[in-house]
Each structure stands twice: as structure tokens, then as C-alpha cells.
Amino acid sequence: MKPIVYITRKLPEEAVAPLRDQFEVRMWESESEAVPRSVLLEEVADADALWTVVTDAVDRDLLTAAPKLKIVANMAVGYNNIDTVAAKERDIVVTNTPGVLTETTADLTFALLLATARRLGEAEQDLREGKWTSWTPMGYTGMDVGGATLGIIGMGRIGEAVARRARGFDMRVLYHNRSRKKEAEVQFGFEYAELDKLLQEADFVITLAPFTPETAGLIGARELALMKKTAVFINSSRGGIVDETALYEALKNGTIWAAGLDVFETEPVPVDHPLLSLPNVTALPHIGSASVKTRLAMMNLNVQAILDVFEGREPQNRVV
Structure with missing residues (x-):
């Protein structure tokens, strides 16, 4: 069975396509509405990788509910939405997307x-x-x-x-x-x-x-x-x-x-x-990085980080 990647927002197919050969990609159905906490808790129970945005609260309870999780790839420069202490305790890699934005x-x-x-x-x-x-x-x-x-x-x-x-x-x-x-x-x-x-x-x-x-x-x-x-x-x-x-x-x-x-x-x-x-x-509604080119570049960094972890390489933008 392929490892499972869960993505917390609906993303363009061109962004997630590079993952499909190696992973089962599961993705929240809405681009504008946040995934409900109850749904996210259910999804991370099976997830090997989690692709998040800056407004997703990745706390200790969520990480505890994800026994298979190897990486949280956060689509942002900041990562204060993630409990990095809990992630480190569980040997879960956390990455961000600096530079391109x-x-x-x-x-x-x-x-x-x-x-x-x-x-x-x-x-x-x-x-x-x-x-x-x-x-x-x-x-x-x-x-x-x-x-x-x-x-x-x-x-x-x-x-x-x-x-x-x-x-x-x-x-x-x-x-x-x-x-x-x-x-x-x-x-x-x-x-x-x-x-x-x-x-x-x-x-x-x-x-x-x-x-x-x-x-x-x-x-x-x-x-x-x-x-x-x-x-x-x-x-x-x-x-x-x-x-x-x-x-x-x-x-x-x-x-x-x-x-x-x-x-x-x-x-x-x-x-x-x-x-x-x-x-x-x-x-403004938090649109600092909101250009087509930049958002696609951020997504590409998340894809590369996930591939790096599962192919045995050190991710470039690892923060934990």
C-alpha cells in the first residue's frame, strides 16, 4: 500500500500531481473553508504525511492521534501553528516554505x-x-x-x-x-x-x-x-x-x-x-504571499519536502 498524504486544503492538480505515483493523496474538498477539526483528527489517524496551511492548529493532541506521521509540511514561513516540541518528541519532521515568498x-x-x-x-x-x-x-x-x-x-x-x-x-x-x-x-x-x-x-x-x-x-x-x-x-x-x-x-x-x-x-x-x-x-485577509507564481512555488517546496523524507534525504527547509 502507498503511504498516505493528507492535504488540509484543496490545491491545484498541478501542485499535487508529483506525489500521486508514490502516495495516496487525500485532500480536503474546499479551498476556502478550513477542514473541521473532527475530520482532521480522523484523517491524521491514517496519514504518513500531513500538508498544512498556516491557520491549521497542529497541536500535541493532533500529533498524538497520528501514529504513522513522519512529516508535517507547512505552507508558510512561520510555523507557530505547529507544536514543534511535540513533533520533535515523536520524531516528526516539520518543514516550512521560506525564500520563495x-x-x-x-x-x-x-x-x-x-x-x-x-x-x-x-x-x-x-x-x-x-x-x-x-x-x-x-x-x-x-x-x-x-x-x-x-x-x-x-x-x-x-x-x-x-x-x-x-x-x-x-x-x-x-x-x-x-x-x-x-x-x-x-x-x-x-x-x-x-x-x-x-x-x-x-x-x-x-x-x-x-x-x-x-x-x-x-x-x-x-x-x-x-x-x-x-x-x-x-x-x-x-x-x-x-x-x-x-x-x-x-x-x-x-x-x-x-x-x-x-x-x-x-x-x-x-x-x-x-x-x-x-x-x-x-x-487585508492575510494575502502577503498571494501571487500565483509564489503560491505554486510554496506548494512545490512542500512536495519536495515530503518526497525527501520518504526517499531518505534531508529536507532543505527542515525546522524540526
Whole structure:
């Protein structure tokens, strides 16, 4: 009998076809709806490999229910949705999909910055709803991006790609990271700053740090209060890095000017989420890597990781 791969979302046939000769491929029937927990628990009982997306909770109970499981291939750079300690205890390989989504996510991050700064979402909604009745001198006025100071929290691959884009807008780039990127400082003129200094001086603050116990709630009421009243906050990393209650209060009370969010602490975000009620929030449904080319490349990495494990090779993107 062929080993079983269970895939938690419906994927294009071109992505899963390379597995079919060696594996029995089972796949959840919906692309947009998450597989129910009860179904997932049933499926992993027989699965030799599990192909997940970032919103699937692969916890200790799920791994315990999967006695044959050899690999969890996660279609994301982050893997905080997986209990890596439990996986390691059970000798289950965990892989992710870094590298291939860097440029696409940087594009989206900068697009979100521009859209938030220039109030594009608010303006488009008013246009579609017939609320634009005349041109006004101060109507839909936003913040200039060109020549402004950008602060990046988390200067990994995506952070550096965003910073390179900022150079085209003549922006001063400050960054805060666990380690200095001295080569980038020399080559591109990026400036390292302690977190408080970055928050105080930046006109635009972007969080691109990975979600870890150390970064959980990194941006809270104290940090938001350090920012300029005209500052724009952008999050396209993970929702849990930001205290969403504190962010709501800061936006509502004018502590900061606006926010652009591609991620939320709970996803999919409920439509009655307080942040979605604010006109100075531009919100997106976690689409940082959403280009056809990039998503297919991420899928290819998952396929290769599964094949590597079952063919006795070390997977390239192993995290556990």
C-alpha cells in the first residue's frame, strides 16, 4: 500500500500531481473553508504525511492521534501553528516554505503602506457607495511616503526587501533586529536603532518579526504611545505580535494616525472585530504571499519536502 498524504486544503492538480505515483493523496474538498477539526483528527489517524496551511492548529493532541506521521509540511514561513516540541518528541519532521515568498510579501507590504498612507480603502469604499459628491480641498488627504522615515522591526529577508523598496521613495530606513545587518547598513545606508528610538522617529513602522514567545505582544500600549501622532503602523508578519486591544485604543484616540493590517491574532478575523470598525484601518485577509507564481512555488517546496523524507534525504527547509 502507498503511504498516505493528507492535504488540509484543496490545491491545484498541478501542485499535487508529483506525489500521486508514490502516495495516496487525500485532500480536503474546499479551498476556502478550513477542514473541521473532527475530520482532521480522523484523517491524521491514517496519514504518513500531513500538508498544512498556516491557520491549521497542529497541536500535541493532533500529533498524538497520528501514529504513522513522519512529516508535517507547512505552507508558510512561520510555523507557530505547529507544536514543534511535540513533533520533535515523536520524531516528526516539520518543514516550512521560506525564500520563495520574500519579494511577493515585500511587494504587498509596501502596497499596504501606500494604501494606508493615502487612505485608498476608505476613498474607494466611499466612491462605490456614492458618498463622493464633490472634490474638496482636504478630502481624503493622507500622509506623504516619499522622503519619510521608515522603521522596520525584524530585518530578515522580507524586511530587507521592503527596505530596498523604500530606497526608491527616498526614505530614511531605520531597523531593529536581534542582530545587526552591517553589510546592509554599508551597502544601502540602513540605520540600526533600538526599538524605542525607532518608534519615536519613524513616520511608518512595519513589523516583520517572526512570532515567538519573545515577540508575542511586542507592540503594546507603551510602544504605541512612543510613536508620532502622525505615524502609520503596518503589520504583515503575525497578528500576535501586536496587542490588538491597545492598537484599537491608540487608533480610536488619535495616539497614532492609521494602521494597515494583513494579519490578525485570530484568523479568519470576525467581521465584528473592533479594528474593522475604524475608518483609519486598512485591512487585508492575510494575502502577503498571494501571487500565483509564489503560491505554486510554496506548494512545490512542500512536495519536495515530503518526497525527501520518504526517499531518505534531508529536507532543505527542515525546522524540526
